[in-house]
Amino acid sequence: MRFVRAAIHGRTISEGREMRVLLEKMVLDRPDILEATPVARLREFDLAHQAAVLGADRIGLDFVARQMRLDEQAEFHGGPALRPACRGRQWSCYGCAMELQEIGRDVYACLQADRGLGTSNSGLVNRAGGLVVDTFWDLPHTRQMIELYGRVWQAPARRVVNTHRNGDHCWGNQLFRGAEIIGHRTCAAEFGKESPGFMQALRDGGDSADPMLRTFARLLVDWDFRGIELVPPTTLVDDRLELDLDGVRVELIHVGPAHTAGDVIVHLPAERIVFTGDVLFRLCTPIGWEGTFERWIAALERIVALDPALVVPGHGPLCGVEGPREMQAYLRYVRAEARRFFDQGLTTLDASRRLDLGPYAGWTEPERVLFQVERAYREFRGEPFDAPVDVTALFRGMLELRGR
């Protein structure tokens, strides 16, 4: 079991060849363990979620084959060759599904294994008292992040940048006591749009009579939203803000409304690194809030135009410019397909059901496509980019598409 755990952890944190070697070794060495280990016994590992997403009742060779295909896809698009900085040091923490990765000189990424909702990434520029890019969705996960960053910093970071207002990027802010919190003006203004109390009520809804709420409670079981106080940014970005961290130039660039109105990306020009927040989801299906297809595609183009050697997405593994390129293609494809179904008078749910995801079907949580179809329909009807979204109905629809 220890070996399985190590190997699986390797999958979530590694890139390219290293992952393949781990998986091949796992298959060759212990196929009996892989084939014979039911998901229930893997509850303690983050794989159970992955298996649930795949609809598998056990972790078997199919799972491994799928991961290898994803890996090949990344490699085909030039992934590893574009990621020289990934070969830095790595740290993991005992009992948690996150990894600290050195991606440049004094630059780190804290990556959470993609287990669906809320498993976001963070970054650290370890200069001038430290700057953290995004905190996590709850206090326990943010404490684990701080513990990992503690391997490389002298003291907790004095600055935090929130790339946008979603709780999975800023609900751990309060643990950085006294830090300067930086974000876009709109991010700060809309900081209270989501409520930890409401999420905790959903999280505790396992006994609800409503099957949708029961499923949702199950999806949130790893999270604990108690004790969260909202600490919004007080240093506000409009179009752009530049910082000099002891010689490391950091550019905060507003690219919204794309995923949300206040999207900010963090660019380190000399290191050729971009932290994208949720402007980029990598190998997982994007969800969008306030914004338009055009602006989101343009925001991804701005990332490509910065010519980064390494991109840290808001969710999913590290990548090069193939990440934003593929997501642009996804958005264009979904918008075109949605137009066809809109013209035929289909509901968004039926359109999402009929939409053939083709090469994107392997991205995790493909049912999230409903969010994009809804956005497309809003645009086709000429509604504003920040028209209210019926989140409950969307999640209900997603779970229906998922077939639970």
Ligand SMILES: [Zn+2]
């Ligand atoms: Zn997110």
